[in-house]
Amino acid sequence: MTPGRHRADAPDDALPLPAGAGSVAEWTDRYTHAVMDTFGPPQRVLVRGEGPYVWDADGRRYLDLLGGIAVNSLGHAHPTLTAAVSAQLGTLGHVSNFFASPTQIALAERLLALAGAPGGSRVFLTNSGTEANEAAFKLLRRHSDGARPRVLALEGGFHGRSMGALALTHKPAYRAPFEPLPGGVEFLPFGDTEALEAAFAEGGDQVAGLVVEPLQGEAGVRALPPGYLARARELTRAHGALLVLDEVQSGMGRTGRWFAYQHPHLGGGVVPDVVTVAKGLGGGFPVGGLIAFGPDVASLLSRGQHGTTFGGNPVAAAAALATIGVIERDGLLAHVTALGERLRARLAATGNPLVREVRGEGLLIAVELAAPVAVRVAADALDAGIVVNPCTPTTLRIAPPYVLTDEQAQPFVDFVAALPPEPVEETP
Structure with missing residues (x-):
């Protein structure tokens, strides 16, 4: 076989696994037997992304407002980057x-x-x-x-x-x-x-x-x-x-x-x-x-x-x-500045008593909560199809892609507005 060429008759098990092969539960079980337990069990098993969205192995879509912890600045599968x-x-x-x-x-x-x-x-x-x-x-x-x-x-x-x-x-x-x-x-x-x-x-x-x-x-x-x-x-x-x-x-x-x-x-x-x-x-x-x-x-x-x-x-x-x-x-620095200002203002304007403060710069934003319930709130957000990060017991952090739009961000604003104002505090 010529070096650098791939055999057309290569066995299927020599090829990458299909993105959707197996459910979240199945992949999570395999994870626990193969990957070192330094991060705990995965919250979901993700198989693809596009723009500010990701999909898990069960086919469910999520709004990714964490961006791989401030990494995916252009979102997922950006055509210029992939090219x-x-x-x-x-x-x-x-x-x-x-x-x-x-x-x-x-x-x-x-x-x-x-x-x-x-x-x-x-x-x-x-x-x-x-x-x-x-x-x-x-x-x-x-x-x-x-x-x-x-x-x-x-x-x-x-x-x-x-x-x-x-x-x-x-x-x-x-x-x-x-x-x-x-x-x-x-x-x-x-x-x-x-x-x-x-x-x-x-x-x-x-x-x-x-x-x-x-x-x-x-x-x-x-x-x-x-x-x-x-x-x-x-x-x-x-x-x-x-x-x-x-x-x-x-x-x-x-x-x-x-x-x-x-x-x-x-x-x-x-x-x-x-x-x-x-x-x-x-x-x-x-x-x-x-x-x-x-x-x-x-x-x-x-x-x-x-x-x-x-x-x-x-x-x-x-x-x-x-x-x-x-x-x-694409003028994304100006977009990050303007969208960040609008998003922080909209989050603060929800008037939810659980929200003590909204702070940040550009698209690095924290929602400070009035009680140490950030972990549970982040879990609820994930169940609602939104990825955020509880970086402290009282703080939700978001660091979304720079390509995010106001319309795409609105579900998170609605989620924060609907949070119960007096949640039960988490057990340490």
Whole structure:
């Protein structure tokens, strides 16, 4: 048989399983015997998607307002994205990083331009957000040849599950099973400028860097207060420390700007030293990156000090370039801004007493509930055909595709409006 050709008489069991083969219950049973139990039983088994909708193995349709946790920026099966990935895979799928590809180089150039990075800046491409933050941690260790042992991060922050990224992540339940973690990380109260100033007042010359999310996603879509990042920039610059912004969830158009720090009320015009990205960058294809601002920062990780097998591979880079291209071509940044404003206003206007607050930026939105019933409410939403995420006991998070319309979003508004105003609290 000619290499690269598929036999026409290949047995059926050599082909991918049909999407609809088996019910949700059947697939879930198979899941429990084959997949490691790190996520718990799947809520549904999904077989296909289109735009902001997905279908399960039983044929039921759901409005996907979580978007793979802020990943599917163009929705499901976007024709431009699927065509770009298919075309690239049909040309050149993977090469090691001993070689470069035009898509890899072009993606790095696009990220530098979108971030407004100065001359001499460089990009390290990864497969995920946790890998991007892992690279950032290693970069901080290289700062001042490792002579700065302190790394500051914020309470409520989430930066990933690998050991370095986990060391930067605050949640004790995530950290405790894997301690001791890489040392030197200190957690400061979220958004507390006085605590930040105190941390630098005592041993500021020992601080390698400050790692923050401009908009915390896992903690309930919490934005840093106005002026915080500007003060952080002043303090880090004064003490020779680096300012690292984790935009894995909030970046690549999610908030209506390419990066959340580019909003005047969030970033105040700051120029960071490092920005990490992933999630929505590839529109559903795994890709991430670290953007190092300026030659001094970009040279901290030198040859042989870091690497990745799949990072920046031609297919991932093609997916990211296509995603960026569609966002620009279709004016999706403006759409995300306008739709996000309207959707937050409509959710708040339901007047349901269970809704304490609606907050967010662009299409990263939280509905804060007046009781710790988010898990049960999210389960009810799923039964009603809507995918949302209970990211805290009192918070529903949505991060829908940028292509969502007002009409498509309305069922969620109706669902929130119809929530029982005095639900029975969940048992811990």
